[in-house]
Amino acid sequence: MNSTGNSDEKIPIWRDARFWRVALQIALLAILAIAGSWLVGNFLRQGKEFNFGFLWNQAGFNIGESLVPYQTNDLYGWALFVGFLNSLRLILVGLVLTTVIGVVAGVASFSSNWLLQKISQVYVEVVRNTPLLLQIFFWYFAVFFSFSTGANVTNVLGTLAISKKGMVIPWPSGTPTSWLALLALVVGAIAAILVWRWRIKLMGELGASGKPQSIALIGLGILSLLIFLFGLGWQFPVIDAAGTSVEGGLRLSLEYAGMLVALAFYTGAFIAEIVRAGIQSVSKGQWEAAQALGIQQGLSMRLVVLPQALRVIIPSLNSQYINLTKNSSLALAIGYPDIFSTSQTILNQTGRAVEVILIILLTYLAVDLLISALMNQLNNLVQLRER
Amino acid sequence: MTTTSPPSFSTRPDVAQIGAIAWVRKHLFSGWFNSLVTVVLGSLLIRSIVGFIGWATTTAQWKVIPENLPLYFVGQFPPDQYWRIWALLWMISALSGLTWGNLSQNVPHLFSRTVLIWVGILAVIFVLAPTPLPYRLLLLATLGLVLGGAWAGRYLSQSLPSFGLGLAIAWGLSFFIMLWLMAGGFGLKPVSTTAWGGLLLTLFMSVVSIVLCFPLGVALALGRQSTLPVVRLLSTVYIEVVRGVPLIALLFIGAVMLPFFLPGNVRLDLVLRAIFGLTLFSAAYLAENVRGGLQSIPRGQAEASSALGLNTPLTLGLIVLPQALKVAIPSIVGQFISLVQDTTLVSIIGLSDLMRISRAVLANPLYIGRYAEVYLFIGVIFWVLCYAMSWGSRQLEARLKTTN
Known part of the structure; x- marks a missing residue:
């Protein structure tokens, strides 16, 4: 592919890979530019405008369900x-x-x-x-x-x-108790992850059995299950x-x-x-x-x-x-x-x-x-x- | 190694040696937990199967399927022109048969036991199909055409070395004959594309989009690997942008936005605009699959071929692409399968494909509320189509592997 650059013999331009590399890319860009301008020209000729001002007009249609308040005459x-x-x-x-x-x-x-x-x-x-x-x-x-x-x-x-x-x-009832229970569950999950890491570390570095930690984990699990079932106040x-x-x-x-x-x-x-x-x-x-x-x-x-x-x-x-x-x-x-x-x-x-x-x-x-x-x-x- | 597998019963250990009870104990009741899972799942499964059979035989009203069969298969195609669809089907069947024969020219038995079982099942389905008797005979004739084609194709490719090339040309020509048969003109009564519908339209759009997106996808994949910075940038941007937006948005661009950008006197057909969106969408995904294949080919291959004096197009066409595409077959076919499934989205932009036909049938007061029956039927059609494609891809992979 690479022609020797400084040979005395002049390479005809159509045999030069470097020329074709540049020419091909320019041709591609030119084709894209022409096609693009033709398409945009057609668009403009049809008298269409392009701006986002309509977003501030009143919508006037209904939306079946929404998380935030919405009325028909909103924007x-x-x-x-x-x-x-x-x-x-x-x-x-x-x-x-x-x-x-x-x-x-x-x-x-x-x-x-x-x-x-x-x-x-x-x-x-x-x-x-x-x-x-x-x-x-x-x-x-x-x-x-x-x-x-x-x-x-x-x-x-x-x-x-x-x-x-x-x-x-x-679904859980939205009472303060149920929010407290949710908080307790999150804290429990973080604690469980920490205990698990600690256990793996002890087992890996000291060769400990990890039994006390696994008992603690099981205890945490049972506690969380109880909170999940009864604390959240399921309706x-x-x-x-x-x-x-x-x-x-x-x-x-x-x-x-x-x-x-x-x-x-x-x-x-x-x-x-x-x-x-x-x-x-x-x-x-x-x-x-x-x-x-x-x-x-x-x-x-x-x-x-x-x-x-x-x-x-x-x-x-x-x-x-x-x-x-x-x-x-x-x-x-x-x-x-x-x-x-x-x-x-x-x-x-x-x-x-x-x-x-x-x-x-x-x-x-x-x-x-x-x-x-x-x-x-x-x-x-x-x-x-x-x- | 030959492509045929030995009869499977001789390689499998004798069932009697293991015993059914031992098998059940090992695979279903190997511990208390396994037994519990088996009992729970088994009872649920039996309950739902019994429930389904009960529903299918009593509550369900299957007449919604046979009474609308022409609609599901060809949409609003004029009934007096149905013979053209049959001609199309026969042309494709004959060509498929010939190709099958050509591909299995080295197989000792063309019609192995599995094949015969499948032919038998298909024949029974065709005989029992809930259509008028002439149609059933025509369907049987189609099956016969495939089998005859397979036999003839095997015979011909053993005697004529250039048969494979002729077959490829015939497939190419068949595309134009298909267009002629569907659209009419040149002596046939013209049929508007708005009359195309059902499975016919689904298959037509799938085939055309597959044929069009394949070269585009390969070109994009090569462009993304190119050493030319402009080509690489454009390909990368195209692939990433298209992969980031939903297909339905692209279909709307094709259906709603494309007319704005064309001169006022050019009216593109809606089918064409849908194919435009489908092709642009799958080409980007296909490019990524092909790129995976290209990356699996060691650099040494390209270097060796340029050392032999091949220029870049020849290196790509003769050395790199054949190997890369072979590696990428499973993912490419996977992409084609999702393309076939994605054609259902054209029902949203107003084409009467299989999905929209089913909505139209369900809107008929005669068949109100028969959702489950219709959707199950359509699901079975798509399942057979897609499963056949992935089966074919596995066969092709096995074939290509053994020839090396």
Whole structure:
């Protein structure tokens, strides 16, 4: 490729690689510039203007559910913000749920129990081979709607109450005692982590048995369980005698519930595969070495295999989290008022397609970059530290 | 090593040696915890299966499927032109059969026991399909065409060395014949793209987007690895931006924004605009998959080929890409599978694909509330499609591995 630069023989310009390198890039830029100016010229010729002033106009449409106060005559910008909060609510709860589902299903595929293993496999195969939109429709129309016939409230397993108005789940009462109990749980969790670290350190450095610490951990666990069950003051949904209204608990709209469950189960199948591949990527020698050193089965998973598997798991997990974020925009299909469907309403009312779509693209890019940045931090924590 | 696997029953240990009870004890009841899991899961599973069978045989009204079969499969395509769809199906079946025969020319038995079992199952499904008798016969004829094609393809590729090349050309030509059969013109009655629908539209958009996004994705992957700074920057920015936004936003850009940027007299078809969005979206993902393949090829390969005097395009085309693409087959096919699934999103921008047809059927007062039946049916169609694709990818991988 490299021609000798200072030879006497003059190389014809069309045989010179350096010339072509520059010429090709200039040609590419020129083509892009011409295409761009042609497109923008067409846009301007149609008499469209480009500014974001419409965000300060009155919206005049209703939003089904919102975390912050919203009225029909609020501004378009505020409506978008309400939609954004709704999106965030879906994404954050979805990320937690899908991680739990994915990790459980991924670990279950290694279970020695044949039935559990097969169920995990079937779940992954079914969910990965059908479209997400179909799954959203299935959960929303075929599952949640079928529970709610007419004005009646259906009770599921004594804990959920489902009707056309939404799904009511048990929820802690907002009394001061329950907030204190929540605080106690957080403190307990931090204490448990500290005790666990201390125990590992003692066992690793002094060869101690770690028994007193593990007894303390079990005690903490039982205490937390008791606080969790009785301290939080769980309110179960109570259906009144007529069977048409519900008292207590937390009400989720059917749209929110449908989106959440569909997204969590869909992404969970992909996460299960990632977890499976991650655990498989740790060589068998690592298990055997841990066993040879006398580390128990559970501990060798925690201390030897999982830290190595996490290095493989976290980068792929990042892209699944971003997929969930982007897929949350499908809420439009069943009418959950997330930022995408709010922006579609605004687009239809104002006709400002370019500005609205620009806002959408930038919002999703920003959220995705934020998730990526957090996951990269996490990734740096688990990466191999070479001395 | 030959591609055929020995009959599986001879390699597996005799079941009688292990014993069913021993198997159950080992895999289901190996400890108190395992037993508990088995009992809980088993009872839940049995309850849901019994519940499902009860629902499927009593509450469910399956007539919503057979009464709308043409809608699901071809949408609003004019019924007097259905023969064109059959011709299309037969062309594809014959070509698939020939390709199958060509790929398995070194296999001792073309129709192994597994294949025969599958053919039998398909034939039974076709015979029992809830359609008028002529359609069932036509479906059986399609199956026969695939099998005949396979036999002929095997025979021809053993006698004609250039048969594989001819087959590739035929596949290329078949795309234009498909367009002609679907859109009409040149002596056929024209059919507007608004009449395309159902599975036909889903498959059409998948195939066209796959064909278009593949070269674009490879070009982007090469661009991202390029030593030319401008090319590298542009490719990287494109890939990262597209991967950061939802597909539905890109589809809206294609459907809503694209007309603003075109001269007033140019009206692009909505199907075309949807394909535009799908292609741009999957090309970015495909580029990342191909990049993974490219990175797995050692530098020595490219260096050796330039030492032999090959220039950059030849090095890429003859040395690097064939190896890189082979490595990337599983992830590329995975991307194609999600592309097929993603075509369902075009129902949101107003195309009558399988999803939108199902919404239309469910909006009919005759079939109100029959969500579960319709969505299960559509789910089965997609599941078969996607599972077949991943099965095909595994076969292709195995084939390519053995030839080396």
